[in-house]
Every structure is written in structure tokens, then in C-alpha cells.
Amino acid sequence: MNIINPATEEVIATVQVDSPTTLEEKYRRLLAAQQIWAQLPLGERINTLIRFAALLEAESASLAEILTAETGKPLQQAKNEIKGAISRINWLTTNAERYLSDELMQENGTVRECISYEPLGVIGNISAWNYPYLVGVNVFVPALIAGNGVLYKPSEYATLTGLEIDRLLKKAGVPDHVFQLAIGDGPVGKMMLDMELAGYFFTGSYHTGKYIYEQVSQKMVPCQLELGGKDPLYIANDISNIKAVAEATADGAFYNNGQSCCSVERIYVHQDIYDEYLDYFVQQVKAWTVGNPLDDDVYFGPLTRKLQINILEAQVNDALAKGAKLLCGGKAIDGKGFYFEPTILVDVTHDMLIMKEESFGPIIGIMSVRSDEEALSLMQDTDYGLTAGIYTDSEARAVSLLKKIDAGSAYWNCCDRVSAAVPWSGRKHSGIGSTLSHQGLRAFTKPKAWHLVGSK
Numbered sequence: 001m002n003i004i005n006p007a008t009e010e011v012i013a014t015v016q017v018d019s020p021t022t023l024e025e026k027y028r029r030l031l032a033a034q035q036i037w038a039q040l041p042l043g044e045r046i047n048t049l050i051r052f053a054a055l056l057e058a059e060s061a062s063l064a065e066i067l068t069a070e071t072g073k074p075l076q077q078a079k080n081e082i083k084g085a086i087s088r089i090n091w092l093t094t095n096a097e098r099y100l101s102d103e104l105m106q107e108n109g110t111v112r113e114c115i116s117y118e119p120l121g122v123i124g125n126i127s128a129w130n131y132p133y134l135v136g137v138n139v140f141v142p143a144l145i146a147g148n149g150v151l152y153k154p155s156e157y158a159t160l161t162g163l164e165i166d167r168l169l170k171k172a173g174v175p176d177h178v179f180q181l182a183i184g185d186g187p188v189g190k191m192m193l194d195m196e197l198a199g200y201f202f203t204g205s206y207h208t209g210k211y212i213y214e215q216v217s218q219k220m221v222p223c224q225l226e227l228g229g230k231d232p233l234y235i236a237n238d239i240s241n242i243k244a245v246a247e248a249t250a251d252g253a254f255y256n257n258g259q260s261c262c263s264v265e266r267i268y269v270h271q272d273i274y275d276e277y278l279d280y281f282v283q284q285v286k287a288w289t290v291g292n293p294l295d296d297d298v299y300f301g302p303l304t305r306k307l308q309i310n311i312l313e314a315q316v317n318d319a320l321a322k323g324a325k326l327l328c329g330g331k332a333i334d335g336k337g338f339y340f341e342p343t344i345l346v347d348v349t350h351d352m353l354i355m356k357e358e359s360f361g362p363i364i365g366i367m368s369v370r371s372d373e374e375a376l377s378l379m380q381d382t383d384y385g386l387t388a389g390i391y392t393d394s395e396a397r398a399v400s401l402l403k404k405i406d407a408g409s410a411y412w413n414c415c416d417r418v419s420a421a422v423p424w425s426g427r428k429h430s431g432i433g434s435t436l437s438h439q440g441l442r443a444f445t446k447p448k449a450w451h452l453v454g455s456k
């Protein structure tokens with residue numbers, strides 16, 4: 001499989017993909033190694049992952065360069081991602097003892113009722129490319145801490161990063177066969193569905209996730225899905241600093257070229273402040289530089305996948321045909337690399353793809369609304385349910401609206417953010433199950449209920 005640099009379109013590496021035979025071999029080794037790994041004291045496994053975080057930190061400069069070379073992510077954003085992954089590992093390793101240790105729930109005379117958290121076994125992690133460190137860490141770190149073996153399939157667009165993760169986990173002390181890579185694209189992911197893994201943890205698109213869920217349902221094992229979104233924002237008319245909010249929310253929409261699962265994908269602005277907000281928003285987007293992702297001042301690199309250009313152009317054309325207006329951008333940029341102009345569309349409606357389908361690129365639709373009720377009804381008009389955000393000077397106003405929205409994360413005066421302390425979960429077409437937080441630590445375990453009768 002060729003690895004292509006999306007900024008230059010050059011082949012930067014060629015890797016050997018797995019076959020059913022090599023995967024089977026890896027699986028047999030994983031099965032044996034996992035049994036031994038699970039017997040180690042929890043503290044020892046935690047310490048191994050702490051060493052992994054230290055190695056990420058020590059090698060972050062070269063890891064960021066590799067990430068930029070294969071995904072086109074601007075170097076500064078690649079460094080931020082690695083920093084974010086380290087902070088997530090810190091939270092997970094600091095809190096693992098608390099949530100994975102045996103618990104005495106009730107004691108009555110000689111009767112004790114306890115819970116222990118046993119690993120699932122050898123799990124499969126089929127992953128995405130947009131934040132390979134972050135979405136990877138969400139799964140393989142708590143899975144390893146809990147005593148599982150992991151067959152990790154990096155996305156075909158983040159394979160070199162997957163190889164680095166494998167190298168550093170081994171260097172940190174994860175025994176050789178406890179963590180294995182499945183290298184390749186969709187068909188290799190499909191091969192994993194034919195294996196008897198003890199759980200499937202997927203990050204990627206709704207369509208692939210739905211397919212995986214259907215296949216795995218036959219197996220009666222856990223299947224968690226972290227999928228896409230069409231995340232809405234509402235800017236209410238009482239915000240005191242319109243400029244600051246316009247700038248922060250433009251970043252929420254366009255960071256990582258809009259290729260974040262929790263990117264702001266549609267914005268509703270109260271009509272009282274609409275014009276002013278829009279002016280600042282457009283100014284901010286135009287101020288950001290498009291270019292070589294290795295350059296320090298570049299905010300927009302290329303898209304990671306060439307095919308996404310067709311989806312973005314289809315959304316723009318559909319919107320324009322139905323009466324939308326372009327404030328900037330709208331097409332691919334000529335020349336080498338998968339570049340797309342930062343694009344802002346107004347006069348949009350929910351009859352347009354841009355307001356209904358995930359864009360996953362540097363493109364946003366902005367609508368004026370007359371009231372909180374209208375904003376709420378538009379925000380809820382979606383098949384997805386990953387995040388939703390409201391900017392207002394009143395916490396009560398935000399909370400009362402956010403309670404009515406069926407999304408896994410609710411943001412007041414912020415957007416496009418994830419924290420390891422709280423669950424990361426999607427609803428409806430955005431997924432099933434949670435990673436991060438205590439829930440994300442326990443997601444890789446099966447609880448055993450102990451009913452112990454007798455004196456100790």
C-alpha cells in the first residue's frame with residue numbers, strides 16, 4: 001500500500017498490508033500474550049502506559065512531522081494533537097486504579113458483595129485518520145490498562161503514525177504480542193470482522209460503523225462506535241463580545257481543515273447580531289493562511305483524502321442551485337495537493353446537503369434565526385447527535401436549551417472540545433457507547449459480581 005503525502009501527492013512510503021493468514025497468526029499470538037498481560041498487577045500496566053506518554057513527549061517533534069506528512073495536518077496542529085493525547089493518557093493513568101480496582105459494594109454479617117473488572121480479552125480497534133493519536137488513545141490505552149490484547153487497525157491514511165504508536169508502546173514495555181497492528185484499508189478492516197475478537201471498537205464514518213455493527217451483532221460481543229456528526233452552534237443575541245465569539249467559533253468550524261468529528265458543521269445566529277457576527281467571522285477566516293502544512297503560519301493545509309473534494313463540491317453546488325450565497329471559497333485549489341478553499345455559505349436552508357450531511361472539510365453554512373425556539377428546532381433537525389453548543393451570556397438560557405438537544409456533549413460558550421474526564425459519546429447516527437472518563441475505562445472490561453458468604 002502506498003502512503004501519499006496529500007500536500008505534494010508524492011508517495012512517501014510503501015507498506016506491506018496484512019492478509020487473512022498474517023492476521024490469523026497475529027491473533028493467535030495475541031490470545032496467548034493477553035493471558036499473561038492480564039495477570040500483571042494493574043499498577044504495572046498503568047506504569048507501562050505512563051512510560052508510553054513520556055516517549056510520545058520525548059519524540060513529539062519527529063512524530064508530528066510524520067503525522068503532517070501523511071495527513072497534511074499543519075505541523076503546529078500535529079504537535080497540539082500529540083500534546084492532547086499525552087494529557088488524555090495522564091488522566092486515564094491517574095484514574096485507572098480508582099475505576100478498575102475491585103469494589104466492595106455491600107457487606108452484611110458474613111455476606112460480602114463485590115465487583116471486579118475483568119478484561120474483555122483480545123479486542124479489535126478499527127480507527128480513523130483525522131486525529132489518529134487522540135482517537136487511538138481513547139481506545140487502546142484504557143484497553144491495555146484493563147488487561148486486554150489489542151489488534152489495532154490504523155486508518156490507511158495514518159498508517160505511518162500507527163507504526164510509530166506500535167514502536168513506542170513496545171519501547172515503553174508493552175510485551176511484544178499484546179499489541180498488534182492490522183495494516184491496510186477497508187478490506188483488512190473487513191477481515192477483522194471475520195475474526196472472533198472479544199469486542200469491536202470503531203472510530204469512523206456512520207456508513208462503515210453501521211456495516212460493522214450489523215456484522216458484529218452476530219457475535220454477541222461489545223461493539224462501540226464513535227461516528228460522525230453535523231454539530232450545530234447557536235449564537236444568541238445577548239453575547240457581549242461578538243468579535244471574540246466569531247473568532248472562536250470560526251476556529252471551531254475550521255480547525256484541522258474542518259476534519260474533526262466534533263467540528264462545528266452549521267451555525268445559527270440570532271438575527272439581532274447576525275450581520276456583525278458574519279463580518280467578524282469572514283474576516284477571521286480570510287486572515288488564516290492556506291499553504292504548506294510544514295510552514296509555521298499555515299492554518300489550512302490540504303485535505304487528507306482527495307475524494308473528499310468531490311463531496312465538498314457537491315455540497316456547494318447543491319446549495320448554490322437552491323439559492324445559497326457564497327461569501328468566500330467554493331472550490332478546489334488548482335495545483336499539487338488536495339487543497340480546498342475555505343468556504344462560507346449563507347442564505348442556506350435545511351433543504352440543502354450542507355446543513356444536513358457531514359461535510360468534514362473547510363466549509364460552513366450560517367443561518368440567521370429569529371428566536372431561541374427556531375434555533376432549537378433547527379439544531380434538533382438532524383440524524384446525528386455528537387455535540388451541540390450555545391453561546392450566550394446566560395448559563396441558564398444555554399442549559400435550558402441544551403437539555404432539550406439529543407447529543408452526547410453539550411457546550412456553553414465553547415465548542416469543538418473533548419476532555420478525558422467526561423464521557424465521549426455520540427447518539428443516533430453519531431454512535432453507541434462511550435470512551436474516556438470512568439465509563440471509557442470500564443468499557444473494556446466485563447464486571448464480575450462476587451457473592452461471598454463466610455468469614456474472611
Ligand code: NAD
Nearest residue numbers: 127128129155185186189190204205208226227228229261
Ligand atoms: P471510514 O469509515 O472511512 O474508515 C474508518 C476505518 O474503517 C478505517 O480504518 C477504514 O480502513 C476502516 N474500514 C473501511 N471500510 C471498512 C469495512 N467495510 N469494514 C471494516 N473496516 C472498514 O472513516 P474515516 O474517513 O477514517 O474517518 C472519518 C469519519 O470518522 C468521519 O465521519 C468522522 O466524523 C468520524 N470520526 C468520529 C470520531 C468520534 O469520536 N465520534 C472521531 C474521529 C472521526
